[in-house]
Amino acid sequence: MRTSPDAQELLSIVAETFRTDLLPHIPPAQRYTALMIANALGIVQRELAGVDEAGHAMLAALALLYGEDADDSLSGTELRQRVEALQHRLCIEIAAGDFDHDGQDVLMECLEEIVQARLGIANPKLLRG
Amino acid sequence: MGALIDGESRPRLESWLAGATGATRVSVADEGTLGGGAISLNLAVTLDIDGGPQAGRHACVLRAQPGGGSAVAPSMKASISKAQEFAVLRAAFGAGVAAPEPIASCGDPAVLGADFYIMRRAEGIGAGHKVVKSDQPQRGLARELGRQLGRLHRAGPDTPGLEDLPVPNPSPALDCVHAYRDWLGDLAVRDAVLAWGLRWLEIHAPPPGDLVLCHRDYRTGNYLVKDGALTAILDWEFAGFSDPMEDLGWFCARSWRFGRHDREAGGLAGREDFYAGYEETSGRRVDPQAVAYWETAAYMRWAAIAVLQGRRHTSGEEPSLELALTGRMLPEIELDLLRHIRNLGLTVASPVESAGAGLSGDASEERVA
Numbered sequence: 312m313r314t315s316p317d318a319q320e321l322l323s324i325v326a327e328t329f330r331t332d333l334l335p336h337i338p339p340a341q342r343y344t345a346l347m348i349a350n351a352l353g354i355v356q357r358e359l360a361g362v363d364e365a366g367h368a369m370l371a372a373l374a375l376l377y378g379e380d381a382d383d384s385l386s387g388t389e390l391r392q393r394v395e396a397l398q399h400r401l402c403i404e405i406a407a408g409d410f411d412h413d414g415q416d417v418l419m420e421c422l423e424e425i426v427q428a429r430l431g432i433a434n435p436k437l438l439r440g
Numbered sequence: 441m442g443a444l445i446d447g448e449s450r451p452r453l454e455s456w457l458a459g460a461t462g463a464t465r466v467s468v469a470d471e472g473t474l475g476g477g478a479i480s481l482n483l484a485v486t487l488d489i490d491g492g493p494q495a496g497r498h499a500c501v502l503r504a505q506p507g508g509g510s511a512v513a514p515s516m517k518a519s520i521s522k523a524q525e526f527a528v529l530r531a532a533f534g535a536g537v538a539a540p541e542p543i544a545s546c547g548d549p550a551v552l553g554a555d556f557y558i559m560r561r562a563e564g565i566g567a568g569h570k571v572v573k574s575d576q577p578q579r580g581l582a583r584e585l586g587r588q589l590g591r592l593h594r595a596g597p598d599t600p601g602l603e604d605l606p607v608p609n610p611s612p613a614l615d616c617v618h619a620y621r622d623w624l625g626d627l628a629v630r631d632a633v634l635a636w637g638l639r640w641l642e643i644h645a646p647p648p649g650d651l652v653l654c655h656r657d658y659r660t661g662n663y664l665v666k667d668g669a670l671t672a673i674l675d676w677e678f679a680g681f682s683d684p685m686e687d688l689g690w691f692c693a694r695s696w697r698f699g700r701h702d703r704e705a706g707g708l709a710g711r712e713d714f715y716a717g718y719e720e721t722s723g724r725r726v727d728p729q730a731v732a733y734w735e736t737a738a739y740m741r742w743a744a745i746a747v748l749q750g751r752r753h754t755s756g757e758e759p760s761l762e763l764a765l766t767g768r769m770l771p772e773i774e775l776d777l778l779r780h781i782r783n784l785g786l787t788v789a790s791p792v793e794s795a796g797a798g799l800s801g802d803a804s805e806e807r808v809a
């Protein structure tokens with residue numbers, strides 16, 4: 312049985328209440344801490360809502376690099392493990408010098424996609440327009 | 441860590457200080473913790489010294505090894521010990537750098553239970569976002585920070601008092617790559633952006649050249665400004681011998697411009713003012729290609745330090761929201777890293793424009809060989 316409101320819904324109202332009802336009344340000495348809390352709540356919200364979407368974006372970027380089709384059916388732990396396995400493989404290849412002379416353009420594109428996907432959760436204000 | 445100075449430790453501190461300063465009597469007033477202590481514990485103290493060469497009242501800062509003792513914790517391996525930091529401060533101060541005046545250093549655990557030293561307190565604003573706030577570029581300040589760095593870089597492995605600091609081997613660049621990989625741990629084989637950053641630094645590593653005393657955290661946010669003028673350069677805990685261009689690359693990295701990306705020298709002014717000040721006092725030309733290399737290293741270093749700081753939280757060693765959020769800054773730092781590498785790549789394609797901007801294709805090929 313699904314609990315209602317679920318974790319995301321509960322978190323959403325917590326974050327909103329904190330920002331609108333509490334943040335404006337925090338004394339200056341604690342304001343930095345309060346802003347850090349608001350920031351952290353935002354990260355958690357975005358991660359809960361968008362971790363699979365980010366995973367698919369990273370998988371697509373890695374699949375393109377390896378000339379494979381990304382498996383759109385993956386989700387949750389399986390998706391995360393697939394992305395981790397491909398990233399690990401890429402790390403080993405990079406360290407071995409496989410991109411020292413060729414393929415840097417396609418590698419850079421892949422890495423930029425990965426960073427964009429992770430920024431969408433950590434700090435979407437910095438996403439390219 | 442509990443209160444460093446309490447009823448029990450205060451008399452020990454005061455009698456040790458009397459000995460260290462050649463005084464008949466010293467009394468210490470503790471005025472609480474100061475900010476800027478992500479790595480060190482900073483206490484504001486006022487010393488009343490009776491007798492001896494330093495008699496009088498002195499506003500000071502007591503900087504202690506966090507976690508007690510003298511050992512640098514594994515998660516803080518980028519830092520040097522408090523005794524080494526004191527030696528660096530003396531060398532810098534002696535070279536005419538606006539470092540806080542070092543007063544005394546203590547490695548006896550019987551006094552406060554942790555290694556610490558005392559330096560003179562400086563006044564001014566340190567917070568980066570406040571320092572960069574200015575309608576006009578702060579050209580004089582940028583130039584003065586260049587001059588200060590040039591003075592610091594006149595110290596090196598032959599400077600008396602710095603014998604304990606390790607000398608990089610085989611080269612500053614490759615030593616840095618090795619250190620970053622060590623700090624990143626298994627992330628170096630799990631995060632492809634970091635793996636590429638490390639490889640890029642290996643491929644393009646410059647051969648060993650001049651070796652100087654580097655601050656290694658020389659940036660906006662780590663110096664104090666009062667009425668638009670520099671009062672002190674702080675946070676010497678990462679200092680070490682390295683390639684002089686490392687400090688210039690770090691200072692100019694995007695990470696420390698606090699939003700003023702149009703002012704590449706620390707959010708203050710253009711690079712030309714900072715470089716000109718540096719050349720005035722260092723007796724050395726700025727090599728923009730080398731600075732560009734070290735700017736890549738700066739992003740990797742900042743990434744690795746952010747990982748270390750995040751780990752201080754996740755390991756349970758030091759639960760802290762600020763440290764946790766620093767760990768979450770990684771994608772942002774990686775964005776800056778990739779943008780920088782991408783810009784250098786563009787100058788390879790158009791070598792005519794590479795003069796002040798980046799590594800030329802030929803130079804990088806040579807370095808691969």
